[in-house]
Structures are given as structure tokens and as C-alpha cells.
Amino acid sequence: MEIADLKIISASVRKDILTMLELAGSGHPGGSLSAVELMVDLYFNHMKINAKNFNDPKRDYFILSKGHVCPVLYSVLAQMECISKEELCTLRKIGSRLQGHPAKDKNIPGIEISTGSLGYGLSIGVGVAKGMKTLKQDNRVYVLMGDGEQQEGSIWEAAMAASHFKLDNLCAIVDCNGLQIDGPVDKVLNINPITDKYQSFGWNVISIDGHNLNEVDSAYTQANLQKDKPTVIIAKTVKGKGVSFMENNADWHGKTPTKEQLIQAFKEIDATL
């Protein structure tokens, strides 16, 4: 798909995220908005998906390690027409399949596993990638993590295992929006130099601007070509990207917009097209 088309889809995904969160009255806009381009390009240009059968054994696997940003995943899945726009409006409501963090037992096509407790996704991805290698299948595995999440020790157990087992079918993405609940990541507990850390753990590291669709697209292509090593894409992003009053503001980690703020946000998003 052309970059121009991905831009239009990204704008639509941003609007869906904000609409869902306004209706839900709780949830996480900041980290959902920072991951939009990373998710849209992955789903529309790189991941092998059978939209008619999400359990297709030939599919690529996606694990949302930072499960709290599920609005971006639900919105992308809605773009692929496996969740209806009406269902998006049920986010976080009782009886909904769209839980506040992704739930496997709700049988949503494209949700491989329940996530939401930070630090778990990379190990899961390592397990799937090891499984595919054992089966001698070429399915790829993608894991989206947050930068604050890199503070979890379990990430580094998984990082060590991924390179030890030479899992070149694994691509991790770190959405480095720089903020976590308590403030800037480097103030709460500095994770840098994050690229050096992954390099020293034996990974192929690609650093990009996570909102530049050309850079995002070429990073996934490069990851696909890497042999004998897992790849991590360190994506510099802006928390709350696309909505001026949310951008780079930790307050919008877990706060939802009012109706008025939603209208303002829509105007800003439309103006970028």
C-alpha cells in the first residue's frame, strides 16, 4: 500500500481511538496515538494475515506487550473489518469483547493472547518464534512494547533468549514515546542507552522516527532480511501524537477526552491530511 494511503488510514485510526476512549470514559490515549504509524504500516504492508481466517497457520503473529494501548489494535482490526465500528463503541463496557486490556478468551480475531501486565510480551514472542523455527515454518512474529516497559527485568531474560536461539523471525518494536505514568522515562528510571543495550544482547537494532511512514516501512523490510539475529526497531515517537493538547504530556497516559476535546482533536487530525 502507498504511503499516502497509509496516512489516510492512520488519521482514521487516530479518530477511532479517540472516539472509543471518549465513549469508554477511561483508557489510554497517549500510548495508543504514539503507536499508530507503527501498527498501520505493519498490518497493511508487512504482516501476513488472512482477514477471513485469523487462525490461518500461515499467518504472522502479533503480540501487544503494552496491552493498555489496545484501542490502537482494536481500531486497526476494525480497519481490517474483523471488528465492526459499532463494536468499537463497546470498549471497556460490561459484556464487551473489547476489554480494557486484550483478552484471548473473548475470541476476537487477531488477539493471540491476553496481555496487559507489562514485561511479558517479548517472552511470548520468543516462544512463538522458537515454535515456528522448530516447525521449520517461516511465519514471522512481531511484538510491540513500550519504552517504560523496558524497565521490567523479564524483558531482558527474553532479549537474551531471542539472540541465543537466533530467532531472526522475531521483530520487536519499542514505541519510545518517552513518558510513563509517573513522568519522563529518563526521570523515573532511565532505560538509555537502549540501542546499545539491545546491541550488546545480540540484536539487530534499527532506530527510526516512528511517525515517518517511509522510515517505518523500510525498517520492517530490513528486519525481514536479517539472518541469525532478532531485530528490534527503536521508534522515537510522540506520546499523544496528532492531538496538540495531548502531545508529550504524561497526564494523557490514562485520561480520556471530553466531547469538546474530541471535536478539537478531529479538526487537528483532519488538518494533517
Add this chain to the structure above:
Amino acid sequence: MVKVFGNKATRFGFGESLVELGTKDDKIFVLGADTVSSVAINGFQDKFPDRFANVGIAESNLLGMAAGLAISGFIPFVSTYGVFASGRPWEQIRTTICYSKLNVKIGGSHSGLMVGPDGATHQALEEIAIMRCLPNMTVLVPCDAVETKKATIAAAYHKGPVYIRYGRENVPTITEESTPFEIGKAQVMKEGKDVCIMACGSMVYESLVAADILEKEGINAKVLNIHTIKPIDEKAIIEAAKECGAIVTAEEHQKFGGFGSAVAEVVVRNSPVPMEFVAVNDTFGESGKPSDLIAKYGLKDINIVAAVKNVLKRK
């Protein structure tokens, strides 16, 4: 006299059954965490190196990887010492494995005080409590090596997460290859009418010895081997409560939240009768010979006999 067919550690039952499973089924994948030979999964490693991974001393990743392997269609078995298999990665087991109902089988070796000289750090005494409280989890505590073999094979084809608790030390083999084994179904080891001793794991043997002693003193005890702690055999427990009117539970585990508590939950709702609990009394273990520890912490046949006499005073 209690019929004993041999003396063997339950961990070998686990290891042998994995080799058997692996031979028949290429979906079986085994993961270890640097304790490969001591938890007896090296047989599988040698025979099926392509379906084996040693993840090093990293139990969080051990369980996370097992989850991923389950997603990719394998039936993953992980095994390490019980403290590290159940405690360290408890939240991965909860949120990643149980919540997603993944087909992961957890072998918790080196359970109980019988780990001996390594001391309290390595003596797993809490796994029954912290595993049975998890939705979708099945918890098995086999009594000898033969039963461990059957439990492991049954676990492989039981849908969803299963925790199997077994041990390092030799224990008397008291069941036979031909003894039926079904997850969720307790086994009557001895009939009796005055009191029912319900036990799991290594304490089944101690209970049988206790029943022998009691018989000589004119007390006719029934002995139930409840190898499945969850889902527990409610029917067998209720029947025994009605039949005998008093219950003693016996486990090599903490008193709070474990096997005895699981039995009590059934008894109080259905057929309340006096109960006594033989278990580790809210304390950590220590270094020592297994037999000395079992005696010091009150898990011998004579402790069960004393508990029976106490409970009968309240019948």
C-alpha cells in the same frame, strides 16, 4: 502391612513419561531452566533435542516462552524446582497462561521438606495454595513415581494449564501400573468407617502406615488418595464425610490454603464433620536429612495417628 512395590523418586516418573510422550507425539516440547538433570528431563533432551530448550536461570522467560510455544501449537512442558516453577513466574502463569487458557504443563519438582539439606529456600511448601487459586488451572499431586507417570501423561492431553507437583527424594511406590488414574477422581486406598484420612503426594504412604497402626488400636480408618487437588473430587469427599463422620487431611505443604483447605471447602458446604489438618504449621523448613525434617515438622505416620485421635474426640 502396607504393600510397597519399590522405592523411587517421583521426578523420575515425570521424566520417563515425557520420553514416552515425546516418542508418540511430536507436539510435545520440553523447556528447562538450568536444572535439567536434577529434575530428570535430560532423557527427553537427549532423545529430542529439536523439541527441547534450556532457557537458563530465567523462570519468567521459561513460562513466557512456554505460552508462546502453546500458541504455536505445541504442548509445552516446563520443569524446574517447585519454588521457581510456581513462585517466581506466578503472574505469568496467572495472566499469560491461565487467563488465556493456554495448554502449558508445569512440572514443579523438589516439592516439600524432603528436598532436605538445601533448606527453606528450596523447599516448596506453598505451590498447592498459589496454583489452585488460579482460574482454569488443574493441580495434580501424585503419590509415587508410577502415579506421577500417569499424571504426566494425563496432563498432556488434558486441555488447558496443569501444575504437577512432585519430588526429589525416593518415596515408596504404593500404586501399580494397572491402578486406574483419572484427573479429578480420588482413589480409595483402604476402606474404613471410623474416620477418613485424606492425603496427597508423599503423605499417602504415611497415611496408610497410620491406618495400620490405628487398626491395631481398634480404629478403622478409610484412606483416600486425592491426587487431583483441582478440580477436587467433591463426591468422594462428601461420601467419606457421611460414611466416617470425621476427617484428617495430610499434606507435605503449608497448612493455610493448601490441600486441607481445599477439602474443608467441600466439607463445610456439604457435610460438616470434625476435621484435623496434618501439614507444615505456618513455618519455613530448614536444612537436614529428609526423614529428620519430616519428623521434626510433624508429618510422620504418628502425627496422623495423633490427629485421628484428636478428631475422634469431637466426632
